[in-house]
Amino acid sequence: MLTVAIDVMSGDRAAHERLTGSLRVLRDDSDLRLLLVGQPEQIRPEVEQLPSALGGRVEVICASQVIAMDETPRAAVRRGRDSSMRIAVNLVKEGRAAACVSAGNTGALTAISHFVLKTVANVERAAIMSAIPSARGHAHMLDLGANTGATPLQLCQFARMGSIVARDLYEVQRPRVGLLNIGEEDIKGHETVQAAHALLTREPVDYVGFVEGDAIFTGEVDVVVTDGFTGNVALKTMEGLARLIAARARREFQASARAMFAAWIARPALRRLAAALDPRRYNGACMVGLRGIVVKSHGRADATAFARAVELAAHAARGHMTAHVAQAFEPQGVFS
Amino acid sequence: MLTVAIDVMSGDRAAHERLTGSLRVLRDDSDLRLLLVGQPEQIRPEVEQLPSALGGRVEVICASQVIAMDETPRAAVRRGRDSSMRIAVNLVKEGRAAACVSAGNTGALTAISHFVLKTVANVERAAIMSAIPSARGHAHMLDLGANTGATPLQLCQFARMGSIVARDLYEVQRPRVGLLNIGEEDIKGHETVQAAHALLTREPVDYVGFVEGDAIFTGEVDVVVTDGFTGNVALKTMEGLARLIAARARREFQASARAMFAAWIARPALRRLAAALDPRRYNGACMVGLRGIVVKSHGRADATAFARAVELAAHAARGHMTAHVAQAFEPQGVFS
Numbered sequence: 001m002l003t004v005a006i007d008v009m010s011g012d013r014a015a016h017e018r019l020t021g022s023l024r025v026l027r028d029d030s031d032l033r034l035l036l037v038g039q040p041e042q043i044r045p046e047v048e049q050l051p052s053a054l055g056g057r058v059e060v061i062c063a064s065q066v067i068a069m070d071e072t073p074r075a076a077v078r079r080g081r082d083s084s085m086r087i088a089v090n091l092v093k094e095g096r097a098a099a100c101v102s103a104g105n106t107g108a109l110t111a112i113s114h115f116v117l118k119t120v121a122n123v124e125r126a127a128i129m130s131a132i133p134s135a136r137g138h139a140h141m142l143d144l145g146a147n148t149g150a151t152p153l154q155l156c157q158f159a160r161m162g163s164i165v166a167r168d169l170y171e172v173q174r175p176r177v178g179l180l181n182i183g184e185e186d187i188k189g190h191e192t193v194q195a196a197h198a199l200l201t202r203e204p205v206d207y208v209g210f211v212e213g214d215a216i217f218t219g220e221v222d223v224v225v226t227d228g229f230t231g232n233v234a235l236k237t238m239e240g241l242a243r244l245i246a247a248r249a250r251r252e253f254q255a256s257a258r259a260m261f262a263a264w265i266a267r268p269a270l271r272r273l274a275a276a277l278d279p280r281r282y283n284g285a286c287m288v289g290l291r292g293i294v295v296k297s298h299g300r301a302d303a304t305a306f307a308r309a310v311e312l313a314a315h316a317a318r319g320h321m322t323a324h325v326a327q328a329f330e331p332q333g334v335f336s
Numbered sequence: 337m338l339t340v341a342i343d344v345m346s347g348d349r350a351a352h353e354r355l356t357g358s359l360r361v362l363r364d365d366s367d368l369r370l371l372l373v374g375q376p377e378q379i380r381p382e383v384e385q386l387p388s389a390l391g392g393r394v395e396v397i398c399a400s401q402v403i404a405m406d407e408t409p410r411a412a413v414r415r416g417r418d419s420s421m422r423i424a425v426n427l428v429k430e431g432r433a434a435a436c437v438s439a440g441n442t443g444a445l446t447a448i449s450h451f452v453l454k455t456v457a458n459v460e461r462a463a464i465m466s467a468i469p470s471a472r473g474h475a476h477m478l479d480l481g482a483n484t485g486a487t488p489l490q491l492c493q494f495a496r497m498g499s500i501v502a503r504d505l506y507e508v509q510r511p512r513v514g515l516l517n518i519g520e521e522d523i524k525g526h527e528t529v530q531a532a533h534a535l536l537t538r539e540p541v542d543y544v545g546f547v548e549g550d551a552i553f554t555g556e557v558d559v560v561v562t563d564g565f566t567g568n569v570a571l572k573t574m575e576g577l578a579r580l581i582a583a584r585a586r587r588e589f590q591a592s593a594r595a596m597f598a599a600w601i602a603r604p605a606l607r608r609l610a611a612a613l614d615p616r617r618y619n620g621a622c623m624v625g626l627r628g629i630v631v632k633s634h635g636r637a638d639a640t641a642f643a644r645a646v647e648l649a650a651h652a653a654r655g656h657m658t659a660h661v662a663q664a665f666e667p668q669g670v671f672s
Contacts, residue, residue, distance in 0.1 A: 004591065018378045030604075045417055069521075070521040070523070071545050072523050085512065096384050104663055106519070107519070107523075107524065127670065133580070134580070135580055135583065145518050148518065148524075148525055148526035149526050150401075182442075182481050182484065182564065182568040182569065182572075182659060183442070185405075185406040187406070187408050187443075188443070188484075188637075189347070189484055189565070190484040190485050190565060212568075212569070212572040213568070213569045213570065213572030213573035213574075213575070213576055214572045214573065214575050214576030214579070215576070216573060216576055216577075217576035217577055217579065217580040226569070228518065229518055229526060229566065230526070230565065230569050232518040232548075232549070233516055233518065233548070233549045233562070233566050233569070233570055234549065234569055234570060234573045236518075236548040236549030236550045237549035237552060237573050237574060238573060239549070239550050240551065240552055240553035240554065241551055241552075241553055241574050242471070242577065242580065243550070243553065244470070244471055245578070245581055245613065246554040247471065248609060248612055249609055252449050252605040252606075252608055252609050253602070253605060255605060256604075256605075258602070258604075259602055259604070259605040260356055261601060262598045262599075262601035262602030262605065263598075263602065265594060265597060265598035265601065266589070266594070266598030266599065266602065267593055268592075268594075268595070269455065269588040269589060269591065269592075269595040269598065272588055273584060273585055273588050277581065307462030323454070
């Protein structure tokens, strides 16, 4: 039985959405147990309605605080000791949960996770990693915003960690790794990517060199490495463009009787297309490099989206993500 | 009569594409003259086939060199004196052309443009600016890759220049300016965006604060400011995602007889959608902040895409872009 801790309280939407999403996963995954962290008066009514077979796999953990979406990372660590986010991460630290999920403030979650769990030895900073749909399946991209920048060494570590996770959790045999830059030629880019490029040729990864933003989608690489600022902007840009295109398509197919008739005939195709474009399908990103599994959900995640993040946490825990990363960075087996 | 210089030789495709695109604009714009810069033996045969009414508005300017797509900016400035790119920019400097267009190496074009034309007084660095389709028309985004980074002061200058160009060339009454960041809260982001944020509140622009990547498309701002590294990655990410979605849509509509029938009925709608998604429609970006107009075309631009870049050059010149920017930065009227 796998146990996942859920920060029910943090996020832009009502706790109800995250609760519903979590319980949906519980229903589908009979080998899962959930620790629901938050205000009992908000959580209990929904849990009490569960059939007893499900209710037996749920525990409500009381948290009196919620970390605000605009709280600074420092204040979150200092003042958020009784927050749902902190307690969810603590449960991983204490070994009571194999992973935790939060839709809260990224900066706070990153700071608390680093403070409580610490990084795997020799890893300077953890990075947020997610699968992005590409022409040949997925690209695994990191850092998507755990940090506001990255040193050359950190970029190299992201490359190694990304490569390990792509191989051990997503069955990519020999992950090809690209470093995001504003040109593919060796001379392009600022000092940081230049220095990282030089380091990466000596790393134990299948490094293909610099790639541009469009390479995320072409399938030419399996792992796309960048700093948290650029990665987060790229991710949000994708979300915005996908939404714009979906809205335009909807408008076009409602513009005339003819288009509406066509849309009616084509609805299986359109439905598949809409699903492929739906950012909720890709919700959830692992914070890799920590001595424990923390999954970051989009703040605006609804029940459907949040369920994906919970599934991702279970997948990462069952795939022993932390141990795989630790084995590579702690050759002496410091990590238990 | 407006004269635009064309760097026919630089770019990933054959010179023929850029020549065809340029001559297409010449045909549609009877008040345009073109200076076609490059190897006469490649250009003349096509020019000689033009009807005399058009041929009279074309001049071929000989250039013996071509700047390679992987040439360093420094080498391009030093060794590229007889290159088509350099000569095209020189023609603007000499006043023989009101603007120039090149699909060459961005780094080389930026370096040569700064070296030959110089920036408007008080402007540290020029930025590449382009219109990006949004839910309410367009967002004007800069820097898209003229520079590999930006200081806080440079980001502020980009904001002012972007605001001026949006207002004076694109009729946006009161352009709302956003600074790209990894969160909207004041505390988010690295030191550079934090410092720029503080400066921008004192600038003569309608600054709305930090925006995330999705704000490019929502219409909540008219001008999106970022450094050239992040901007270029975001731009290439958009291109890649738009192509991926277009490919998926094509596949879905070819997957069954039913979908193909629907596509046949819906073809006006699908054609409009495909056109809206076609990155060629948005080709061409102005380098703003220089004492002359330089338009950067995508390296892979075909005739259709290159024509848009030529049209943009004519639009910027007719809108007196340089003078508008100079008036704001050189209040004493240093710029003639």
